[in-house]
Amino acid sequence: MTIQKDDKKVFERELEDYREQIWGCARCNWCQNQWGWSVKSAEFSEICPAFHEYRFFPYSGMGKMHIARAILEGDFDYEDAPELAEFIYTCTTCGACEMNCQRLQDKEPLKVNEALRARLVRDGIGPMPAHQTLIKSVKHYDNPWMQPRSQRDKWSKKLGLKDVSKEKAETLFFVGCTTALDATMTGVPQNTAKLLLAAGEDLGTLGKDEICCGSPIARVGDRETFTALAKRNVEILNKTGARRIVTSCPGCYRALLHDYPEVPGVPPIEADILHAVEYLDLLINHGRLILANEIPMRVTWHDPCHLGRHCGIYDAPRNILKAIPGIEFVEKERNRDQSWCCGGGGGARTAFPEFAAKTAEKLIHEAKTTTGADAIVTCCPFCELNIGDVLRRSGDSMKLFNLVDLVAQSVGVK
């Protein structure tokens, strides 16, 4: 019997559950290209970074559907293609294939690829060796960066935030591993906290007790480790009694909001979950934050895949950018749900750094040639790391900002 796609939670679905979808792939290639009437030029008409780089169908969404079919029906053994893991793990999980396929064919090529990853992990073929280090780090240190737990709240010294393990706070700031632990990024959580305090929020954090949301683990297909993290996180978060959870990381946001409810046996989070950009837009609209200082600059917005395609947040960052005095906002040719991924997600940057860098180069090139902007603005620490590395290495004059930092500058928080 064919199991329909909605009968099971995403993190319990096996390849068998996608049999009907896999056989139904029409080989139409909508998963590789910009949605028809969004196309403005041949140069920027594609949407799958993996297919664009490798020019071979197994790297595309369609290719994954056909690899899945062959494995499912026993037409293919792992020994037949030593490159199999590379085909499956060069995908950045950007979701562009699924976004476009759903419009016409109602299939889920990205979820099929995630089920393929889970199958490879089960059979000892995946994830890639570089991902094993990341998983070990999360298991030993509760973060993917091999950092001791004692470093986790270093960014927040002198900010006077509540420790929610000792006292209640209405709003819990879930910081996320990357901005909490990467010394080049601690300005993002600091400015997020300062802005929320300036707006009068009763704000706390989990301090050293915050643990990885598990997003990178989920994306590389280690369902067992992800399920354990999801359960631990929900227990920790619900114990705080916070009314809302705000995070400045799109990966954490997607994990808490959309992934946890799809993990069998994980209870619901008893709080509203918001991305910082979404909440800042609201606070600005309600007059609780005033964008007073001018920032004279022409900027474009990079939609992080985890915030845009995966969670549907496109307007909030654009509203904010348009409201900052002095900023001239201009769209890249590919934008919103047709945005070009930065190349950093889904474990691609960890295992295939050259591919991730080339994908970011293409994003920067598009930003330059189609907008003439002075700066790319985004709000995802992974996008910032990946795009930032390429800009630094090439000595490019294009600037890169986290939106939270621009809001802090315009509001004038100290």
Ligand code: SF4
């Ligand atoms: S995965 Fe979807 S969009 Fe891609 S070829 Fe198959 S049916 Fe078409």
Ligand code: SF4
């Ligand atoms: S998720 Fe993105 S990188 Fe992966 S196959 Fe789909 S379009 Fe390509």
